[in-house]
Amino acid sequence: RAYGRGVCLGIAEAATYEKNWSLEFLDYPEQVNVTRLKGFDGVIARISNEQIAAELTKAKLPVVDIYTDIIRPEFGSIDGDQPTIGRLAAEYFLKRRYKSFAYHTALFCCHDVRA
Numbered sequence: 750r751a752y753g754r755g756v757c758l759g760i761a762e763a764a765t766y767e768k769n770w771s772l773e774f775l776d777y778p779e780q781v782n783v784t785r786l787k788g789f790d791g792v793i794a795r796i797s798n799e800q801i802a803a804e805l806t807k808a809k810l811p812v813v814d815i816y817t818d819i820i821r822p823e824f825g826s827i828d829g830d831q832p833t834i835g836r837l838a839a840e841y842f843l844k845r846r847y848k849s850f851a852y853h854t855a856l857f858c859c860h861d862v863r864a
Contacts, residue, residue, distance in 0.1 A: 753795055756815045756827070760793060783807045796824070 764770040773789075775781055778797070781804050786792065791811040796802050802819050805812050814826040835852045842850040 752829070753815060781805065786810060796821075 761772060764772050775785070778801050781794070781801050783804060786805075786808040789808075789810055791813070792805060792808070793813045793815060794801065794805060795816040796805065796812075796814045796819050797816055799819065802821055802824075806821070806823060812824040814821075814824045817826045817828045820826070838852050839850070
């Protein structure tokens, strides 16, 4: 949740520098439908289920997914750079002389046990 909130806050902050941007927050999945999206130039969304994905596809708008749970080739997406995040986490723990630690994401889990 914190990741998604951070992405949304970053987008909202960027919009303050763009005079021609107008953002609207649709809080509930049932608000995402073709009729409701008329007049939008594009959508930045947390696509958490197939119903939302189907409605966004029907709307024929550019879509960027910030959740990446449902992969659709017609949608753009953003995600963290997992290898870099893992490397930075490892550097952090190694610098503090930890010998055993793990890094876990929703996508994969790797661990490194050092003697």
